Amino acid sequence: MTWQRLETDTLPRTARAVVIGSGYGGGVVAARIAADLPPGETLILERGREWLPGEFPDSWSTVQRNVRTPRNPMGLFDLALGTDVDRLVGCGLGGGSLINAGVMLQPLPDVFDDVWPAPIDADELAPHVERVLEVLKPTTVTTPPDRTRPLEKLARRHGVAVTAVPVAISHRPPGENGFGFHQTSCTGCGNCMTGCNIGAKTTVHASYLPLAARRGAAIVTRTEVRTIVPSPDPTHRWRLTGWRYEYELTHYRRVEFTLDADVVVLAAGALGSTGILLRSARAGLPLSTALGTRFSGNGDAIAISYNSATVRQSGIGAADQQNPDLDVGPTITRMLDMRTESPGYVVQDAAVPWPIAQLLRRLLGARFALARDSRVYCDLRPGGCPVGCSALEHSQTWLAMGNDSAAGVVRLDARGEPVIRWTNAGQQEVYKAQHADFAALSEYAESTFVTNPRHAVLNRGIAARSPITVHPLGGAPMAESVEQGVVDDGGRVFAPSGGIHEGLYVLDGAICPRSVGANPALTIAALAERGAAKIRESGILHQAVGASPIEGALS
Incomplete structure (x- = not known):
């Protein structure tokens, strides 16, 4: 096509x-x-x-080549690791919709x-x-994937129901949509957040x-x-x-x-428009x-339930996006809704895109290499192992959003670029509540709890002091x-x-x-x-x- x-x-x-x-x-x-x-x-x-569909990164090496930097201004992934808040946004025609889950x-x-x-x-x-x-x-996935089972257990503990999440993904037969764009039907590859190479995401x-x-x-x-x-x-x-x-x-x-x-x-x-206005004020x-x-930061948080003792999870995107070996489904399918509580938040299942998973295999494999676990060794083995036997393929990622204090401040750095200043941003109550639920999910999944992966690797698993946002x-x-x-x-x-x-x-x-x-x-x-x-x-x-x-x- x-x-x-x-x-x-x-x-x-x-x-x-x-x-x-x-x-x-x-x-x-x-x-x-x-x-x-x-x-x-x-x-x-x-x-x-x-x-265009088919041009998005499909391996870790192509993801690396598409991180936006001053020398690579056309990078798709605009990532900044800050002292107070990390953030990731999209860079391309279509903005953040290119690399979000379409929720x-x-x-x-x-x-x-x-x-x-x-x-x-x-x-x-x-x-x-x-x-x-x-x-x-937007549509919802009728049958929940296996990765949502821990979420259902957590929902019962909270006395609420797990709900289906509407996502802007096409399940219609291939053809032009109402705007002249040719869309195909979702293959369930789970790679929404590195860009839909199928052409199913709206x-x-x-x-x-x-x-x-x-x-x-x-x-x-x-x-x-x-x-x-x-x-x-x-x-x-x-x-x-x-x-x-x-x-x-x-x-x-x-x-x-x-x-x-x-x-x-x-x-x-949020950062682009604010940056333009700050420079215009100057x-x-x-x-x-x-x-x-x-x-x-919209109360964003991320965690991983690593190396579950249960069956293989559908939490990793497929290498073959046209014909995935496992029905992963869209990136996000179900949600635990705690927004009526204080602090309010939601927790959602997530699939890590295949290209990103290749990095996590090595990072988390190295982090847990001393566990003497054959699945971990599979992740570290050059060339990999047969499909379905690695620790990461028995892992599950969780996402959360909630009500933070909106007390951050955006200023310009020496290069005239916007930076976020927010002392103790990660110490807010919303993150503590999310952290407790992430830990419970890992317990239900019979797995190892890994907080914000960057901090898990650098700080040996302690709770993240600076949150990451994909929704500034x-x-x-x-x-x-x-x-x-x-x-x-x-x-x-x-x-x-x-x-x-x-x-x-x-x-x-x-x-x-x-x-x-x-x-x-x-x-x-x-x-x-x-x-x-x-x-x-x-x-x-x-x-x-x-x-x-x-x-x-x-x-």
């Missing part, structure tokens, strides 16, 4: 509307506003490259507490949630972005926006500056660009003093006023002198003022749907730009 690329290589000098980022925020907004503008007047800028969970209504602007609550978001679900069409690249392109949006990849300031050209409101990445023989070369636009929507992710754009605050939120929180936040309930950027910066928006995870206690993709996409609707209703897409285009910005 040959998939059609969406990207174009031509970067215009001007555009009516520019959307920075292409994930659950940017892809959604672009698809909606493109319907109101002539072809070519909506521009999507993505810092990474376009990935579509609604937050509980009480998540929308008084830190959100008054208009934002579950009822207000409900119609926008429905629009997202209509596009992504990513933003397989849904909203083809819709945006069909409506005339131009999509330009390998383009990283660094700052946004008022344009000196009176016919445009905003000037974007940044880098285009051009490949030369062995490396990427950065080429500076400038681009003028009338409407700009920041949707580069360049002179007046912004709220709340910029960089209310960062949340906040940094440009929405609020009622400029004193409390960076944007209003529609994502419009506040001007400190009063009013808003006309034509400048943030619509992605950066605007969430707290954790959502579950996988946040559906919430982010719903906020983007609502924000896009407000942009369209405001008439700004068709509004003439005057000589004094913005209120409260630079003179």
Whole structure:
């Protein structure tokens, strides 16, 4: 099967509307506003490259080659190991949807507490949630895989039921979906989080972005926006500056660009959008003093039940993604829901993708080599052992999300890149509760409890002091006023002198003022749907730009 690329290589000098980022925020907004503008007047800028099914990493060596670094800016995996918080996000056309599990969970209504602007609550978001679900069409796995049995035991201990998790993965016969993207049926290989090479996952690249392109949006990849300031050209409101990445023989070369636009929507992710705003503030754009605050890791946590005494688990992705030897299923299938407790959280089963498993075999094998266990030796044996006999193939990964304090702060380092500062982030009660459940799951699985794998290897299994997040939120929180936040309930950027910066928006995870206690993709996409609707209703897409285009910005 040959998939059609969406990207174009031509970067215009001007555009009516520019959307920075292409994930659950940017892809959604672009698809909606493109319907109101002539072809070519909506521009999507993505810092990474376009990935088609079949191009994603399928071995540990290709994963290594696709970790994003300054010398490898097109890497799919943007990983940063911090002193306070580790984080992993996606880099590519489709954003985080390329490497997430595609879970579509609604937050509980009480998540929308008084830190959100008054208009934002579950009822207000409900119609926008429905629009997202209509596009992504999540489904559940009917029969739970064997790896969920310990989760069922833990649920009985807590007096709750294990529930099926809706995931945006196609189980329909192969063919074009409603947006012109060819999708196949899920093979159950379990490799969702290193990128779906089958073409079954309904990513933003397989849904909203083809819709945006069909409506005339131009999509330009390998383009990283660094700052946004008022344009000196009176016919445009905003000037974007940044880098285009051009490949030369062995490396990427950065080429500076400038681009003028009338409407700009920041949707580069919690750290990406916050970083752009922080650099723009350094360049002179007046912004709220709340910029960089209310960062949340969404209470994310990970653990492994290693080398279970029970039968082989379905917790490792298959090497053959077209014809897996074991029905692993999607990455996440079931959930223990403890969100009504204090602190609230969820625990989910997970399958480690095959490429990542090849690293874990060696790391955990070396960690437990003195156990004198033949399964561990299989993981360490050069060339491996027959399928099904290793310690890692008898292991299970668990994920958790919950309500953290959202007390992190995002600042710029010496290179102008966003970093997270959050003293004692890992000592919050939510992590202690998750840690206790992870330990119980390992006991039920008759296995060895391994906390955050990085800390398990480096710190010999002690509890992680710094958590890892794959769902960063906040940094440009929405609020009622400029004193409390960076944007209003529609994502419009506040001007400190009063009013808003006309034509400048943030619509992605950066605007969430707290954790959502579950996988946040559906919430982010719903906020983007609502924000896009407000942009369209405001008439700004068709509004003439005057000589004094913005209120409260630079003179």
